[in-house]
Amino acid sequence: MSAIVSVAGLGVAYRSAGRDVPVVDDVSFELPPGRTLALVGESGSGKSTVAATLLGHLRYGSRLTGGTVRVDGQDVFALPARELRRLRGGAVAMIAQNAGQALTPSMRVGRQIAEAGGDVPVTDLLEQVRLPRPAELVRRYPHELSGGQQQRVAIAMAIATRPKVLVLDEPTTGLDVLTQRSVLDLVGSLRDELGLAAVLVSHDLGVVARMADEVCVLRSGRVVEAAPTRRLFAAPADPYTRRLLASVPRLTDTGLALVGEDGTREVRPKRAVPDDAAPSVDVRDVTIDYGSSRAVDGVSFQVRRGEVLALVGESGSGKSTLAWALAGLRAPSGGAMTHETGDTAGDLGASARRRPLALRRKIQLVFQNADTSLNPRRSVGDAVRRPLRFFGAAGSRDDAAARARRLISDVRLDPDFADRLPAQLSGGQRQRIGIARALAGEPDVLIADEITTALDVSVQADVLRLLDDLRRERDLACLFISHDLAVVRGIADRVVVLRHGVVVEEGPTDAVFADPGHPYTRQLMAAALEPDPDAVAPAGAADDWADAAEAGAVWDDLGEAHRVRRWRSADG
Amino acid sequence: MSVLKTPAEAPVPAPPPARSGAPGSAARVWRTVRTSRPAAIGLAIVAVHIVIALLAPLLTPYHPTTGDAAHALLGPSADHWAGTDQYGRDVLTRVLYGGRYALGVSVTATLLTLALGTVLGCAAALRGGWLDDLLMRVLDAVLSIPAILVLLVIVTALGTGSGVIVLAIGVICVPQVVRVVRGAALAVVPQDYVTAARARGEGTWAILRREVLPNITDVVCVEFAMRASWVVLLISSLSFLGFGADPPTPDWGLMVSENRTAITVVPMASLAPIIALATLVVGLNLAADGLSKAWGVDRIREGS
Numbered sequence: 001m002s003a004i005v006s007v008a009g010l011g012v013a014y015r016s017a018g019r020d021v022p023v024v025d026d027v028s029f030e031l032p033p034g035r036t037l038a039l040v041g042e043s044g045s046g047k048s049t050v051a052a053t054l055l056g057h058l059r060y061g062s063r064l065t066g067g068t069v070r071v072d073g074q075d076v077f078a079l080p081a082r083e084l085r086r087l088r089g090g091a092v093a094m095i096a097q098n099a100g101q102a103l104t105p106s107m108r109v110g111r112q113i114a115e116a117g118g119d120v121p122v123t124d125l126l127e128q129v130r131l132p133r134p135a136e137l138v139r140r141y142p143h144e145l146s147g148g149q150q151q152r153v154a155i156a157m158a159i160a161t162r163p164k165v166l167v168l169d170e171p172t173t174g175l176d177v178l179t180q181r182s183v184l185d186l187v188g189s190l191r192d193e194l195g196l197a198a199v200l201v202s203h204d205l206g207v208v209a210r211m212a213d214e215v216c217v218l219r220s221g222r223v224v225e226a227a228p229t230r231r232l233f234a235a236p237a238d239p240y241t242r243r244l245l246a247s248v249p250r251l252t253d254t255g256l257a258l259v260g261e262d263g264t265r266e267v268r269p270k271r272a273v274p275d276d277a278a279p280s281v282d283v284r285d286v287t288i289d290y291g292s293s294r295a296v297d298g299v300s301f302q303v304r305r306g307e308v309l310a311l312v313g314e315s316g317s318g319k320s321t322l323a324w325a326l327a328g329l330r331a332p333s334g335g336a337m338t339h340e341t342g343d344t345a346g347d348l349g350a351s352a353r354r355r356p357l358a359l360r361r362k363i364q365l366v367f368q369n370a371d372t373s374l375n376p377r378r379s380v381g382d383a384v385r386r387p388l389r390f391f392g393a394a395g396s397r398d399d400a401a402a403r404a405r406r407l408i409s410d411v412r413l414d415p416d417f418a419d420r421l422p423a424q425l426s427g428g429q430r431q432r433i434g435i436a437r438a439l440a441g442e443p444d445v446l447i448a449d450e451i452t453t454a455l456d457v458s459v460q461a462d463v464l465r466l467l468d469d470l471r472r473e474r475d476l477a478c479l480f481i482s483h484d485l486a487v488v489r490g491i492a493d494r495v496v497v498l499r500h501g502v503v504v505e506e507g508p509t510d511a512v513f514a515d516p517g518h519p520y521t522r523q524l525m526a527a528a529l530e531p532d533p534d535a536v537a538p539a540g541a542a543d544d545w546a547d548a549a550e551a552g553a554v555w556d557d558l559g560e561a562h563r564v565r566r567w568r569s570a571d572g
Numbered sequence: 573m574s575v576l577k578t579p580a581e582a583p584v585p586a587p588p589p590a591r592s593g594a595p596g597s598a599a600r601v602w603r604t605v606r607t608s609r610p611a612a613i614g615l616a617i618v619a620v621h622i623v624i625a626l627l628a629p630l631l632t633p634y635h636p637t638t639g640d641a642a643h644a645l646l647g648p649s650a651d652h653w654a655g656t657d658q659y660g661r662d663v664l665t666r667v668l669y670g671g672r673y674a675l676g677v678s679v680t681a682t683l684l685t686l687a688l689g690t691v692l693g694c695a696a697a698l699r700g701g702w703l704d705d706l707l708m709r710v711l712d713a714v715l716s717i718p719a720i721l722v723l724l725v726i727v728t729a730l731g732t733g734s735g736v737i738v739l740a741i742g743v744i745c746v747p748q749v750v751r752v753v754r755g756a757a758l759a760v761v762p763q764d765y766v767t768a769a770r771a772r773g774e775g776t777w778a779i780l781r782r783e784v785l786p787n788i789t790d791v792v793c794v795e796f797a798m799r800a801s802w803v804v805l806l807i808s809s810l811s812f813l814g815f816g817a818d819p820p821t822p823d824w825g826l827m828v829s830e831n832r833t834a835i836t837v838v839p840m841a842s843l844a845p846i847i848a849l850a851t852l853v854v855g856l857n858l859a860a861d862g863l864s865k866a867w868g869v870d871r872i873r874e875g876s
Contacts, residue, residue, distance in 0.1 A: 352772070367767070373764035375783055
């Protein structure tokens with residue numbers, strides 16, 4: 001069978017300061033009908049640029065420097081504008097990363113899908129993407145749908161004209177694990193039903209392992225390695241691919257993996273938290289409301305010095321709300337939160353401004369998005385100096401400057417970075433500065449809110465490593481919030497699983513991962529994607545269940561501080 | 573590789589180094605001036621006006637207010653380049669000195685307006701809630717009254733001193749500045765670095781000064797240039813109507829009003845101050861346009 005997509009010697013460059021900067025350099029691949037090719041790489045590798053060329057699109061300022069892109073037998077960049085438009089809606093369709101932004105907010109879903117063209121009735125399309133009650137859904141606006149539903153609508157629009165090739169640009173990034181799993185399942189089955197060829201762009205090797213037949217690894221615009229998926233994951237030939245694969249945290253890791261230059265991985269065992277470690281944060285029966293809706297409902301946990309406690313759950317489970325409440329940015333509506341330092345206890349129920357300075361500095365927050373957590377107009381040194389001066393840790397200006405440089409080197413960066421602006425740093429470096437800024441107050445408690453979600457896997461591994469080192473060095477109590485179970489497995493000592501603001505399971509990481517007691521935890525684990533094409537989902541994940549907790553009998557104790565909220569089989 | 577999120581992401585091909593380069597804002601202004609022709613021309617015109625106003629006594633041998641009745645209503649000549657008015661005062665001298673009043677009062681008024689408007693706008697964006705609602709409704713009410721009407725009422729009630737005019741301009745312009753600055757600040761406030769400052773427990777003023785203001789300076793600068801041109805015109809209209817500068821102060825608006833009766837005899841006596849006023853306003857407008865384009869400040873989007 002001849003290839004439906006064939007890219008040969010593709011080169012793309014943009015002009016900057018009077019010279020050509022190559023984005024994509026000599027990329028070639030072929031895709032037969034009905035197969036899926038994954039373009040894998042870290043940010044800046046040119047994978048999205050390559051994918052967009054299939055639709056004949058180049059980013060503003062970029063131009064083709066060589067090669068051809070043929071889709072369905074036509075040379076995309078030689079087509080006149082009218083033909084290109086026909087190709088875009090007809091033969092090739094694209095599903096973008098953020099469906100919320102891809103849909104027009106002021107247009108009802110039904111009209112929007114109808115606008116995509118094609119002869120298939122809109123309700124049939126919605127049924128095809130497994131959306132419930134399509135007749136009702138067509139009258140809704142995009143903002144009335146959840147992220148996963150929006151992505152399904154975007155998929156419905158893409159398949160409306162029955163294209164031959166589907167371009168998926170990070171289709172599930174930004175969705176939580178459960179939604180990601182269901183969207184991927186949908187794309188997989190649609191691909192088989194309609195016999196589509198697909199080009200999948202992703203940085204997530206778990207997604208790639210599950211979806212792709214062939215993988216093309218890109219680095220700085222060049223193909224590093226191209227192989228069938230199974231072979232690539234079993235025996236990666238290139239050192240870069242090996243390093244990339246080794247950097248991905250696994251559900252089976254019992255500690256953080258250290259990745260060598262040649263891609264060998266060695267799991268560093270976790271340091272056991274001594275049994276007599278003093279509790280640092282005590283959260284008891286906390287409820288937090290947003291207006292009339294309850295985001296967090298009666299959550300209790302303790303974090304001890306030197307311990308990493310992970311809060312796990314899908315989006316909307318209330319984990320970030322809890323973090324914000326602890327940081328004093330959102331007042332809880334009930335319950336008690338206290339910070340303990342040996343003999344005195346500080347009340348964390350008050351907002352940051354009402355807390356005494358000494359208490360405020362003890363609890364520090366590291367943000368998810370390093371791009372927006374640093375003031376673009378102030379040097380990173382200034383960002384670190386400010387809390388030093390504000391909390392009174394540094395007396396004079398010179399003292400603050402010297403200590404800021406020391407903190408920057410503590411997070412394994414060159415102290416000379418102090419004079420740079422955030423825009424001159426990479427994402428991982430900015431996240432380190434975010435950590436340095438949090439450390440400036442000399443906290444006991446560090447709240448890390450999805451701090452590695454926006455980072456590439458290799459950078460993620462470095463930042464996790466740093467966090468682990470720092471809590472060892474400084475005996476920090478660390479609240480680690482994440483939806484990525486594999487990351488949690490590697491770094492956390494204990495896990496609290498949240499669902500709709502309620503704790504459904506908690507216990508030591510190893511115990512919870514070895515024997516998840518709650519069906520929701522099992523569901524989360526089954527949805528986590530391993531970078532292994534042969535991985536099979538554990539059985540019994542899709543049980544229907546109902547909450548069976550009653551006053552006085554909320555928990556089933558599984559021993560060793562591992563407990564599960566009571567539940568029963570829905571059919572039983 | 574990483575794209576900076578700035579409050580004003582207009583689809584203007586602004587040179588990226590202007591956003592990510594050296595931290596000095598002076599360097600940024602200089603780079604803008606070099607790359608943007610309208611901004612350069614506009615700022616040059618304004619600079620010439622300022623220099624002339626400052627050096628007026630050195631540029632002309634005549635006194636602006638004492639006339640020589642023997643030489644009244646003369647046409648342009650070698651002695652009097654722009655002729656003389658009905659009291660025999662040299663028109664060019666009065667035009668050169670006239671910039672002092674126009675520039676002095678307008679710049680003071682604009683600076684005060686902008687300072688107050690920026691603080692109020694940022695505070696409204698930062699605090700939100702009832703403060704924001706209350707402030708915006710009050711300002712909306714003020715905005716709905718015609719500017720020249722407010723000006724005349726205040727001047728009639730409180731007299732025509734420069735202080736009163738500055739105050740009156742403030743009442744008129746602050747609401748507009750607040751609207752624009754609040755719009756720009758609202759884009760900055762949800763950013764995580766502001767949240768981080770809040771979590772540190774910093775005061776509103778410190779957050780304004782350290783986190784919000786540096787990220788909206790471009791909006792404020794453009795607003796200054798735009799507002800200044802508007803204020804210059806407003807003050808000149810006021811003088812023309814007889815409520816601004818008192819005779820015999822050399823002032824452009826007043827000069828036009830004094831000399832318009834003799835416009836057929838000595839047209840230059842009216843034309844010269846008009847030309848001076850027009851060039852200053854055009855200069856300020858060019859500067860505002862050039863800066864806003866170069867810095868990607870979309871004046872329409874910011875709500876002005």
